[in-house]
Amino acid sequence: MMTTAALLAPLAVTTAARAAADPALAKQVLLRSVAFKTVEGEGQVPKLAAYYASVLKDAGFKDADIVITPIGETATLAATLKGSDPKLKPIVMIGHMDVVAAERKDWTRDPFVPVEENGYIFGRGSEDNKYDVAMMVTSLAQLKREGFAPRRTIILLLSGDEETQMATTRALAEKYKGAELVLNGDGGGGVIGEDGKPAMYLLQAGEKTYADFEIAITDPGGHSSAPTATNPIYRLAKVLDRLGAYQFPPMANELTKASMLAGSRRIGGEAGAAMARYAANPKDxxxxxxxxxxxxxxxxxxxTCVATMLSGGHALNALPQRATVSVNCRIFPGVAIDSVKAELTKVIADDSATITTIDKPTGSDASPLRKDVTAAVTKAVQARYPGLEITPNMSAGATDSLYFRALGVPSYGVSSLFMKSSDGFAHGLNERVPVDGIAGALGQWDSVLKAIAK
Structure with a gap:
């Protein structure tokens, strides 16, 4: 087991050995990344950004090529490998440096002391998202080191609060909205079966919009010894019955049709048949x-919209003056948030209820399944696993791609991480990633970048 002091010491890798030692360098970058406690409020993201900058500068990037921008207690990093044709829009790679909180008392190991054990690297953020960030940083460093001269400029952008407010993401998307496309290391990726064989690779080209609403019903209340017919808890219960029985209309787009068709071949049986029929005819x-x-x-x-939190009343011996329910919606790409709110208003069918949108959710449409991206990813993935099918995917969760797509920049989740579903502990206890895929991950990033930026 490496000590934290050893992890944070300067890398001692000779220039001559670096090209051959890329997987070792990438593993070292990943281990050191996990040692930074980049949880909200800890102020560690700028320090991690500085570390990544040092790796890139060691490979030959100049100070002017790397910009670290503080935003509150966090920061963003932008590293640029200039292309030969300034008329071409840049290719952007994105990932995030921050991680969700983790308590030492809950973990078998200290979540911020990275450990390599039994073929895995353990630590908070090892999967989400420091694995692919380490691969992207190492791959970009290698391109610089070998003198790769792309036609298109390649820019690595790392956000600092993807797991919380996404203020850094919004800032990066606004600044780089003129990009040709985005390659996101925090989306898509490969699945290894429990038998150790590759099962599928997901190319993420869209994600559902996350939105929360609060439904509230109020009443003057009164003494509990004199019940009234306007009790807001009872009225809210009727609203919840209607909400629970409702389903939004079925929808489909280019992405979900392709995903369903690919999934039908893999899954088979009754589910596979239904997927194939739906892909062919969404009106089925x-x-x-x-x-x-x-x-x-x-x-x-x-x-989909589902009730997630419930609150009502203020005293055991008083009629409730207020009852509320929080409703979480995952909105199909391209559907306006306000239209979902309007639909919910019809569904609950209670003029006395109020519906409030919580915070300021952002919606986006799916990205087109571009042939250049699909071809580049297919070639790179199949170099690792010959014949493995590439499956277009729409994610139910939110990533940094959301804000780029919202500004019209096609964005694709192309994670290089392959792992078993049973090993997936992102946001959970004892998060870990397999070590044996690092060399293949670096090859995948190298192949994709050279194909698209050439």
Whole structure:
């Protein structure tokens, strides 16, 4: 086990050995990354950004090529490998340096003391998202070191609060909205079966919009010994019955059709048949109903809204003056947030209820399945795993791609991480990633970047 002091010491890798030692360098970058406690409020993100900058400068990047911008207690990093044709829009790689909180008492190991054990690297953020950030930093350093001269400029952008407010993400998207496309290391990726064989690779080209609403019903209240017919808890219960029974209409786009078709071949059986029928005809009500009955598929078929938090009353011996429910929606790409709010208003059918949008959610449409991106990713992935099918994917969760897509920049989740589903502990206890895929991950990034930026 390496000590924290050893991890944070300067890298001692000779220039001559670096090209051959890329996987070792990438592993070292990942280990050192995990040692930075880049949780909200800790002020460690700027320090991690400075470390990444040192790796890139060691490979030959100049100070002017790397910009670290403080934003509150966090920061962003932008590193530029200039292309030969300034008329071409740049290719942008993105990832995030921050991680969700982790308590030492809950973990088997200290979440911020990286450990390599039994073929895995353990530590908070090892999967989300420091694995692919380490691969991107190391790959970009290698391109600089070998003198790669792309036609298109390549820019690495790392945000600092993707897990919380995404203020750094919004700032980066606004500044670089003129990019040709975005390659996101925090989306998509490969799945290894429990038998150790590659099962599929997901190319993320869209994500559902995250939005929260609060439904509230109020009343003058009174003494609990004199019940009234306007009790807001009872009225809210009726609203919840209507909400629970409602389903938004089925929808489809280029991305979900391609995803369903690919999934149908892999899954087979009744589910596979329903997926194939839905891909061919999204108006197939029977197929839509079947897929909507399965938790793993309903999010691919329609917008979903579900009650997640409930509150009501203020005293045991008083009639409630207020009852509220929080409703979390995952909105199909391209659907306006306000239209979902309007639909919820119709569904609850209670003029006395108020619906409030919580915070300021941002919506985006799916990105087109560009042939150049699909071809580049297919070539890179199949170099690692010959014949493995590339499956377009729409994510139910939010990533930094959201803000770039919202500004019209096509964005694609192209993570280089392959792992078993049973090893996935992102945001959970004892997060870990396999070590044996690092060399292949570096090859994948190298191949994709050279294909698209050439």
């Amino acid at each position: 009500a029977e197929a839509a109903a079947y897929l909507s009955s399965k938790p793993e598929f309903i999010g691919q078929v329609r917008t």
